[in-house]
Amino acid sequence: MSRSKGDRAEERAVAFxxxxxxxxxxxxxxxxFGEIDIVAEYNGVLLFVEVKSGRGFEPIYNITPAKLAKLIRTIAWYVQKHRIETPYRLDAVIVRNGACEWVENITL
Known part of the structure; x- marks a missing residue:
């Protein structure tokens, strides 16, 4: 996916x-270690959100075990750096044809 398509998907995910x-x-x-697309707060929980988009396949499958490991290490770094003491989790927002699906706690 091109960077501009990824940027558009991320903008849509933020709006969603x-x-x-x-x-x-x-x-x-x-x-x-890697990059976190979006950090958000929702009902007292800090969300680390990975955005995936695509057509003709399930974009969630692009979150591979290797990608998850990088995300988890990046989250650990962020939590330590910012001294986060609130609950947090790793979610995904899947963008397909402009519609968004929020998948909570993708590490389970």
Missing amino acids: LVEQGCRIVARNVTSR
């Missing part, structure tokens, strides 16, 4: 999360 009542905390957080 805000519509659902989330407060966006940060975007495109980068560490030496």
Whole structure:
């Protein structure tokens, strides 16, 4: 997927999360381990959100075990750096044809 398509999907995901009542905390957080697309707060829980989009296949399958490991390491770095003491989890927003699906706690 091209960077511009990814950017559009991420913009759509941000708008969707805000519509659902989330407060966006940060975007495109980068560490030496990887990148977190969106950090948001929802009902007292800090959400680390991976955005995936595509056509003709299930984009969620692009979150491979290797990708999950990078995300988890990046989240651990972020939590330590920002001294996060609130509950947090890793979610995904799947963008297909402009519609969004929010998948909670993708590490289970």
